[in-house]
Amino acid sequence: MFLEKLCNSTGPSGYEEHIRNVIRDELSTFTDNILIDRMGNIIVHKDRQNDSSSKIMVISHIDESGLIITAYNKDGTLKFSTLGDIDKNSLPAKAVLIGDKKIPGVIGMKPIHIQSKKERDENISYENMCIDIGAFSQEECRRIISLGDFVVFNNKFSHFGDNLLKGKALDNRVGCSILIELLKEDLNCNLYGVFNVQGNIDQRGIHAVAYNIDPDLVIILDTINSIDYMEIPSYFRTSKLREGPVIPFKGGQCIFDRGIVESIRNKADDIGIPYQKIGDTHGEGELKAAYLTVNNCKTASILLPCRYMNFNISICSLADYDNTLFLLKSYLEDCSINI
Structure with a gap:
């Protein structure tokens, strides 16, 4: 369809x-x-x-609903903000595509096993997350991604279950x-x-x-x-x-x-x-x-x-x-x- x-x-x-x-x-x-x-x-x-x-x-x-690239981090990851209403608690570890070139990335955050108890008890913040495209420096990231590039989730539409649709x-x-x-x-x-x-x-x-x-x-x-x-x-x-x-x-x-x-x-x-x-x-x-x-x-x-x-x-x-x-x-x- x-x-x-x-x-x-x-x-x-x-x-x-x-x-x-x-x-x-x-x-x-x-x-x-x-x-x-x-x-x-x-x-x-x-x-x-x-x-x-x-x-x-x-x-x-x-x-x-999507995301927008707002800044570069020194380690080659990217800061982002939202475009529309998104439950931020659902974002970590999600695959994304960036910009018209559809650069693949992953939304990352500090692994739970090295978070402090305070960090685990607090609500997730956008400041605690980043998008990882596999770059290892800010300079490398700048060559690939521009500030203001849009971000969408990398999911494919499919039929499943009893006459249901997902995507x-x-x-x-x-x-x-x-x-x-x-x-x-x-x-x-x-x-x-x-x-x-x-x-x-x-x-x-x-x-x-x-x-x-x-x-x-x-x-x-x-x-x-x-x-x-x-x-x-x-x-x-x-x-x-x-x-x-x-x-x-x-x-x-x-x-x-x-x-x-x-x-x-x-x-x-x-x-x-x-x-x-x-x-x-x-x-x-x-x-x-x-x-x-x-x-x-x-x-x-x-x-x-x-x-x-x-x-x-x-x-x-x-x-x-x-x-x-x-x-x-x-x-x-x-x-x-x-x-």
């Missing part, structure tokens, strides 16, 4: 050129109506009605893959498909797109942490793999349009698609960006459960993927009556 190519492509926040080219090349196989704005967002407009019909914008961010950047390449499939359909609506940049750093790409399009309805297609680990109490497991997309009423301090949310849930019931109800996603994401930019715009969100979302590798369900795609296609076929 094309999702494999998306996940194996590189494109952390602010460095989306490679993944943007991959998505644009795929889109160009079935449409010429592709616009890339000044920020690097990809916009595809598919209009099957007159110009007065409601503008529907479905958005999915293309960037992945880096499932947040939110899984949403991009669904949106591409959606744009291949001849839907009877005035649809804008938006693949936005810098989604992991304050949703900066969405502000420009929302202002320029001025949509009547925004549907956010993204992932949400699947809270179904063994250690999590049952009452806290609000989102689970293989139980369908999450359709929430609230995201952080922003409220989704109740009528739109109910109409999406009703459509899921009508076509027999399982879905999950939660009150609050506790994160605002693209919603806040669109909410602040566009006046009188209705918003809703369809989220795919994603286990280990803020780690170097994540897991999603293929059944959730298929159900989300089918739900969106079915809803957009007649959503004009709900706006």
Whole structure:
């Protein structure tokens, strides 16, 4: 599936050129109506009605969480900072690729058997970690790596388990893959498909797109942490793999349009698609960006459960993927009556 190519492509926040080219090349196989704005967002407009019909914008961010090289150490290792939310405790001993040349490296830190008790008891700090590329001096490292080079995790996409998918950047390449499939359909609506940049750093790409399009309805297609680990109490497991997309009423301090949310849930019931109800996603994401930019715009969100979302590798369900795609296609076929 094309999702494999998306996940194996590189494109952390602010460095989306490679993944943007991959998505644009795929889109160009079935449409010429592709616009890339000044920020690097990809916009595809598919209009099957007159110009007065409601503008529907479905958005999915293309960037992945990654790292950025910030300094050289005297021993030839590298200091780094993050691009997006990453659980720093998961970083030590992870394989990475640096920059466009994909220089291999490993995230290292002092071995546990020579750490003091105080060091073992303290939380891991970025200052205690480095990236090792096999260089033995600062001069050697400078010849290979430039400050500001991006870093992505060196994981490959694969199918595993019972109809599950694993790989880096499932947040939110899984949403991009669904949106591409959606744009291949001849839907009877005035649809804008938006693949936005810098989604992991304050949703900066969405502000420009929302202002320029001025949509009547925004549907956010993204992932949400699947809270179904063994250690999590049952009452806290609000989102689970293989139980369908999450359709929430609230995201952080922003409220989704109740009528739109109910109409999406009703459509899921009508076509027999399982879905999950939660009150609050506790994160605002693209919603806040669109909410602040566009006046009188209705918003809703369809989220795919994603286990280990803020780690170097994540897991999603293929059944959730298929159900989300089918739900969106079915809803957009007649959503004009709900706006």
